[in-house]
Amino acid sequence: MKEKSRKVKMKRSVGDYAISVITYIVYALFALVCAYPFYYIFVNTISANDLSDKGKILFWPQGVHFTNYVNAIQIPGLLQAAKISVARTFIGTALTVLMAAFLGYMFTRETMWKRKLWYRFIILTMYFNAGIIPWYITMRNLHLTNNFLAYVLPALVSPFNVILVKTYVESTPRELQDAAEIDGAGTLRVFASVVLPIIKPILATVAIFTAVGQWNSFQDTLLLMTDTKLHTLQFVLYQYINQANSLASLLTSNAGSDAIQQALSTAQTATSVRMTVTIIVVTPILLVYPFFQRFFVKGIMIGAVKG
Amino acid sequence: MMNNKKKLRSYREFLYILPFLILVAVFSYYPLYGWIYAFFDYRPPRPFSFDDFQGLKWFKYLVDNPIRLEQTLLVMRNTFAMSGLSILTSWLPMIFAIFLNEIKCMPFRKAVQTITTLPNFVSWVLVFSIAYNLLSSNGMANSMLMKVGIIDQPILFLQSSKHVWSTMWLWGTWKSLGWSAIMYIAAISGIDEELYEAARVDGATRMQLIWHITIPSILPTYTVLLMLSISNFLSNGMEQYFVFQNSFNKEAIQVLDLYVYNLAMGSGSYSVSTALSMLKSVVSIVLLCVANKLAKLVRGESFM
Known part of the structure; x- marks a missing residue:
């Protein structure tokens, strides 16, 4: 009897062990699949440009240099787009x-x-959407095409955010507000000095979601902005990819004889520009995400309960 | 006197939020008025005129000649294929969460969770850029395949009309799997530990614990999310398909949302495009109500 039960236990642990090993391998592989593309692009941007243009860099950087990032400032339109992206992220989020x-x-x-x-x-x-054309025409009638305000105004009131904050305020003790009101504070005063300080945690969640949304936003630029001065980083990145070849020739003609004198390993190529801009656009997300992960998780959980 | 003061305050509080109500009215409700373009002949830059009434012409236009009918059907087929694929595989995040929960080494688990949720926060343009950098003729995939000697000419992955549905599904899954699993991870952490203890005492194996305790406990969460994705059946969004589209894969990649955009911005057919997006909205709202009712039946609680 005892013998048998031990046997069952042995068998079970072998099965469990196998499951464990397989699980670890599968998750490690999937994590690798998620992380490698970013790593691949990064090592290419710091490797010799002639090698990366031929697709020779797969795992380890070769001929390490950082001129791609130094030269990024010369890429047509990039600096202006960065300014717009940063501006809309900060102003829009605030x-x-x-x-x-x-x-x-x-x-x-x-x-x-x-x-x-x-x-x-x-x-x-939250439950309906007029569609692209009616929205586009509304924006045009409001003179919000080729206007920076178009990045900020439509996103100002988000039902999802209102739900998040309302739920949070309701979970805080009401007595605090009541006490302030007895002391003579009005609606706005209660908001500024009682409510605002205690709802900071949920505001952090809202802020991080809004900021990522603003930074990643692409469609509004595509629909509304023909003025290149108002293009965002996401949009110019899309253009760089689609115009890879013409961009390369533009860079060579722009740089003219300089480019010929430049060592092949540091001269900008279509590939190097594409990859460098990709890393520039993705870096804020990579830097911000790991530190704020808990806010993201909290946001989705509260949203799931109430939304 | 007191009553009057209270009333004044209740109006004043309304006045504080009035500007925001106006913003919502302008940006969310007013565009609905634009649905009338579907019944008129509106071709900018010509100004809109109420004399060009067309009745249901643009709705019929979508199906009234064999070529356009075929185009419409093609778009519907793509929409159904893409949404169908994601609904058929909607259990993946659940499985992902269940087995992630089996990992007992916390640092590993945390690392996997952080890394796999990350792609959800990069934009589709960036995903496209990543795809382009990996799959272009001098990208990583071709370099590796040529190095190993499987091919000697680069394969143009992105300029191919083959496997478009499955590659779009793959990118979508790559981007969202880890993030979608978070809901289930939270649901699992809410399960009463005593249930597991009792089952272990009775000699249940790990797979039995998963099958008889974990899955039944998180199935309601799954049902609700499934209902939500059913109500979004027609709305694949356009961004993913827009960035990946090119003249080679257009036939297979053009989903409803992208078609609405292409009709308007590509060929200037504002009225047809509006008619189509209007139809889509109506069907989506019906689907949402049906899904909501179903969720109510299954869970006894609606999600709206």
Whole structure:
């Protein structure tokens, strides 16, 4: 009897062991598949450009140099696009977070006239979409094509953010607000000095989601911006990929005789430009994501409960 | 007196949010008015005029001659294929979460989780750039294959009309698998540990624990997410397909959202495009209501 049970246990642990090994291998492989592309592009940008242009760099960098990043400033349109991307990310995020905080708080005020109706009015917009053309024409009628405000205004009130903040405010002790009101603080005063300080954690979540969304946004530039001065990094990256060959010739003709004098290993090629810009565009995400992962996770969880 | 003061305050609070209600009205509700373009002949730069009433002409236009009908059917086929593939494999994140939970080495688990959720936060343009850098004629895939000697001419992966559906699915999965698993990881961590203890005492194996405890516990989460993806059946979004499209793969990659964009911005058919996106919206809302009802039946709780 005892013998048998030991045998069963042995068998089970062998099966468990096999499962463990397979699980580790599969997850390690998938993590590798997720990480390698970024690594591959990065080692190519710091390797000799003639080698990377021939596809010789697969795992280890060769002929390490950083001129690609130094020369990135000369890539036509890149600096301006970086300014626009940074500007929309900071301005858009700051305003969206502030508005989400204010609206989320206001919708917890039971004293407001027809509060539930207005709340539904905003939440309902999550479930329909007029479509690209009606939206585009609306934006054109509002003179928001080729206008920086188009990056900021439409995203200002997001129903999802309002839900997140409202839920959070409701979970904080109401007595704090009541106490302030007894001391004579008005609606706005309560918001600024009582609510705002205690909802910082949820605002961090909203901020990080908004910032990533703003940085990654592509479609609004595609639809609304013909003025190259307002193009974002995402958009110019897309253009660089599609115009890879013409870009290479542009660079050679721009640089003229300089390019010939430059060593082959550091002269810009279409490949080097494409890869360098890719790394420049992805770096903010790579830097920010690991540190703020918990905010992302929290955001999706609260959203799942309420959304 | 007191009552009046209260009333004043309730109106004042409304006034504080009024500017934002106007923003929402302008950017979310007002565009709905644009659906009337579907019933008129609107071709910018010619100004819109109420004299060009066309009735249902543009709706019929989509199907009224064999070539256009074929085009419409092609787009529908792509939409169904892409959405179908992702619904058929919608259990993958659940399995991903279950087996990730089996890993007992915490640093490894944390690392896997961080690395695999990362692609979700890069844009489709960046994914395209990555694909281009890996798969172009001088990219990593071709270099490796040529080094090993399997091929001696580079394969033009991205300029091919073959396997478009499955490669689009692969990129989509690469981007979102780790992130979608997070919901399930949270659901699993909410399962009562005593259930497992009791089953272990009864001699259950690991697979039995997963099969009889973990999966039934997180199945409601799965059902809700499945319903949501069913209600989004027609909305694949256009960004992924837009960045990957080229003249070689257009036939297989053009989904409904992309077609709506191409019709308008490519060929200037604003009215047809609006008609199509209007149809899509109506069907999507119906699907959402049906899915919501189904979720209510299954869980006893709706998600809306």
